[in-house]
Amino acid sequence: MTTTQPAPAHEASAEQQRFDELIASDSRVEPTDWMPDDYRRSLIRQMSQHAHSEIIGMQPEANWITRAPSLKRKAILMAKVQDEAGHGLYLYSATQTLGITRDEMTEQLITGRARYSSIFNYPTLSWADMGAIGWLVDGAAICNQVPLCRASFAPYGRAMVRICKEESFHQRQGFEILLALMRGTPEQQRMAQDAVDRWYWPSLMMFGPPDDDSPNSARSMAWKIKRFSNDDLRQRFVGMLVPQAEVLGVTLPDPDLRWNEERQAYDLGAIDWTEFHEVLSGRGPCNAQRLQRRREAHEDGAWVREAAAAYAAKQSASGAGSGGEAAA
Numbered sequence: 001m002t003t004t005q006p007a008p009a010h011e012a013s014a015e016q017q018r019f020d021e022l023i024a025s026d027s028r029v030e031p032t033d034w035m036p037d038d039y040r041r042s043l044i045r046q047m048s049q050h051a052h053s054e055i056i057g058m059q060p061e062a063n064w065i066t067r068a069p070s071l072k073r074k075a076i077l078m079a080k081v082q083d084e085a086g087h088g089l090y091l092y093s094a095t096q097t098l099g100i101t102r103d104e105m106t107e108q109l110i111t112g113r114a115r116y117s118s119i120f121n122y123p124t125l126s127w128a129d130m131g132a133i134g135w136l137v138d139g140a141a142i143c144n145q146v147p148l149c150r151a152s153f154a155p156y157g158r159a160m161v162r163i164c165k166e167e168s169f170h171q172r173q174g175f176e177i178l179l180a181l182m183r184g185t186p187e188q189q190r191m192a193q194d195a196v197d198r199w200y201w202p203s204l205m206m207f208g209p210p211d212d213d214s215p216n217s218a219r220s221m222a223w224k225i226k227r228f229s230n231d232d233l234r235q236r237f238v239g240m241l242v243p244q245a246e247v248l249g250v251t252l253p254d255p256d257l258r259w260n261e262e263r264q265a266y267d268l269g270a271i272d273w274t275e276f277h278e279v280l281s282g283r284g285p286c287n288a289q290r291l292q293r294r295r296e297a298h299e300d301g302a303w304v305r306e307a308a309a310a311y312a313a314k315q316s317a318s319g320a321g322s323g324g325e326a327a328a
């Protein structure tokens, strides 16, 4: 029997079929492969937001570099903040392979049109916040990002492998800061608990809205960019935190946190999604300050960009950029 029905658009495209096969067989999509426009757009959205988060994420910790309690702590914190800069740069480079320029992404960030992680709009009030950020924020980042090492877009997955290795070191240094404080004086213990109280709920919000309010999840999971839903990862994170909190001797500030034997998972208290949406709308405690600082840094760096561009132009004029030896 023959059919007079026109083939659906996606069946008509050999490129789309090849893309679908790549995704179905868990292979990787390279920048030179054909990909649907929506897939490209969604990756640019997520990866650029991720890059911006790493760059803005340097600010709350940089706030404590000059006040770290010892030379060793200062050196470690500086190295960590430099790592975040590196993560931002890998991610911007990986995003550029999708056809957006670094300048366009920067412009989106400094004009306030781009998102970055909600977590970096909270202030760092004490040294213990460096511990809480490492333990909770980097801990949440690892939970969320280890599955991204298998993201279907190859440059994203490759960038995430290195980033996750560094994040797991960051998480341990945060845990160790809190452990040192919890083994210290009652005042140091109070400082550590206060930091955990302030960072716990925002760290749960890092995983994004609940699954039934997550417009991007279904498609992103079908494309194998995301491998697990926001709620599944949040649940996994809390499961990881509970035994670690016991070792530290800190209390997680959720009176409704309970093991559910039937689900073999923790039941959580209600997350304040109004606060989350306020922060996303730009009304968090530090949104304005973070963007202002980023804008100033961009302006202050103009001379470096100009000098680098002038140097590159000189190099290419002298032929050194095309494989020739640099002039002595």
Ligand code: BYC
Pocket (backbone or CB within 6 Å): 045, 046, 049, 050, 051, 053, 054, 057, 058, 084, 115, 116, 117, 118, 119, 137, 138, 141, 144, 145, 205, 206, 207, 208, 209, 213, 214, 215, 216, 217, 220, 226, 230, 280
């Ligand atoms: N903050 O449909 P949904 C780090 C937005 S860096 C702000 O669930 P999706 C670190 C979301 O973008 C941590 N916005 O989205 C750095 C979407 O808006 P648009 C950054 C959020 O993409 C330095 C809307 O809400 N990590 O760890 O399926 C020092 C609806 O959400 C947030 C990453 O970026 C949020 N928390 O899932 C230390 C990881 N949550 O775009 C540590 C990569 C949601 O439609 N990203 N939104 O306007 C992801 O895994 C996913 O993008 C998310 C959201 C899980 C974040």
